[in-house]
Amino acid sequence: MDVTIHASFLPHNDPDASLAFYRDTLGFEVRDDVGYDGMRWITVGPVDQPGTSIVLEPPVTDPGVTDDERRTIDGMMAKGAYACVLLATPDLDATFERVRAAGSGEVVQEPTEQPYGVRDCAFLDPAGNMIRIQQTETR
Template sequence: MLKTISITQIYVPDQDAALDFYVGKLGFEVQTDMDFGPMRFLTVALPTDPGHAVLLEKPGAPSMSEETAAQVRELVSKGASGGHLFFTCDDAWKTHAELRERGVEVTEEPVDRGYGIDFGLRDPFGNHVRVAQLTQG
């Protein structure tokens, strides 16, 4: 049977800019950065969760034509590509303040939603990111 999720994928039109955001602003570490000819296989992971990586995939060959890649880039920029990442933290207000200090454009203030306090942001490309301080119990 299935045991764990090892890699989650999101589309990013610019992998170097994605590294700047995910590593430089959110605190991820590069796990894999390999050139496979038509594509760059680039994964990052949080130092606290190295078993779950995020593949920062540039839309294009070999998985899709340039026409389809252009459509995917447009959907990503509108926040409509389905790319969502969900993270937990110990203190939503502190994490929110730290991310703003690092220059992250936070789209939602922390709100108590019953299950915990959470807030939202988007990466520079349009992918949705949510951060939650979950209520224990």
């Protein structure tokens, strides 16, 4: 079986702020930016990984979701408990400083050695998505 990750979806509630975070702060390229009916889907990804993308999407576009469910999702997004993505970099300290200096992501955890064997840090993006960044092994 040959299966790869093509795209993951993260909600946004401010497309311009999310675009600035992923493009300007993390350095991802914009692969698509589609508007429809007052909503916007933005596809971004690492320049050197054209087959892997993150789609920043309006939260809860499914018409079957109730108003109560929408409020629950809004509340979970606001406290960083709705969506998460795990990224990796060979220079965690420089990446952490770049994101912190940009001020577009809220620091949740500074670079830390975890008891389960990885060194990582964490931010909330402008929509409240948890962005964890791990140190990759350098050889």
